[in-house]
Amino acid sequence: MSTTKLNQQHWALRINPGPVVGGFTSRQAGNLRFHSADQPAVATARHTVLAELGVVSFPLVETQQVHSDNVFVVTLSSLPEIKKSDGRYVAPASDALITTMSEVTLSLYYADCVPILLWLPGGRGIGLVHAGWRGSLQNVAGNTLSALCQLTNTSPAELHVILGPSICRDCYEVGPEVAEQAAILSNAEDFLSQQDGHWHLDLKSLNRRLLIEAGIAPERIEISSLCTRCQPDLFFSYRAEGPGCGEMGAFIAIL
Numbered sequence: 001m002s003t004t005k006l007n008q009q010h011w012a013l014r015i016n017p018g019p020v021v022g023g024f025t026s027r028q029a030g031n032l033r034f035h036s037a038d039q040p041a042v043a044t045a046r047h048t049v050l051a052e053l054g055v056v057s058f059p060l061v062e063t064q065q066v067h068s069d070n071v072f073v074v075t076l077s078s079l080p081e082i083k084k085s086d087g088r089y090v091a092p093a094s095d096a097l098i099t100t101m102s103e104v105t106l107s108l109y110y111a112d113c114v115p116i117l118l119w120l121p122g123g124r125g126i127g128l129v130h131a132g133w134r135g136s137l138q139n140v141a142g143n144t145l146s147a148l149c150q151l152t153n154t155s156p157a158e159l160h161v162i163l164g165p166s167i168c169r170d171c172y173e174v175g176p177e178v179a180e181q182a183a184i185l186s187n188a189e190d191f192l193s194q195q196d197g198h199w200h201l202d203l204k205s206l207n208r209r210l211l212i213e214a215g216i217a218p219e220r221i222e223i224s225s226l227c228t229r230c231q232p233d234l235f236f237s238y239r240a241e242g243p244g245c246g247e248m249g250a251f252i253a254i255l
């Protein structure tokens with residue numbers, strides 16, 4: 001895999017394996033999510049990063065992001081069905097996208113959740129996952145991996161995965177109701193621990209575990225060590241800034 005780290009101010013991490021391009025933006029790229037009144041600024045910021053990836057002419061598909069385990073398959077026939085009146089493509093009731101189509105950009109927007117990019121060598125298929133605690137506990141990552149394998153008729157062992165910048169264990173205290181649900185998963189001690197009487201969840205380790213259980217080879221999983229809350233100069237963070245904070249983007253496309 002070819003990754004480029006912090007090579008440009010708008011990106012925390014970029015990937016370019018063969019015909020696949022993608023990456024995770026930094027705070028310097030600006031807020032990329034249409035959740036505020038600031039729509040023209042978001043459109044401009046998105047245009048800038050898509051141009052840097054060389055995908056500005058492709059349809060840009062996003063998930064609705066409802067903290068589910070649902071995977072949406074982007075195809076020639078499903079694409080027109082999810083086109084909104086403002087020209088955006090939003091996959092309903094989903095937190096993951098997969099496709100074998102080239103010249104379509106998959107995207108998600110996030111502030112602390114784990115963004116995951118998946119691809120097959122040679123650009124035979126790509127996917128992306130938005131995994132907060134709810135989606136992670138529902139195994140949205142494993143579901144997406146399985147769906148991409150089924151769509152492309154390949155083995156999980158062939159896939160490559162990268163987990164982008166997201167909140168670290170120390171920064172991510174969770175309530176007992178979340179800890180209770182995490183504790184029933186196998187090897188829970190790998191991603192759930194107590195610090196000073198409070199529960200902490202390591203979302204990156206949890207998703208790594210789920211991906212390995214779904215069949216991916218550990219050496220094909222790359223994990224960004226960057227934490228969105230520890231580094232406010234680099235990232236927006238919902239935990240640090242609260243509702244209405246800006247959001248980074250994760251993108252992947254086959255050229």
Ligand SMILES: [Zn+2]
Pocket residue numbers: 167168169170171227228229230
């Ligand atoms: Zn942190």
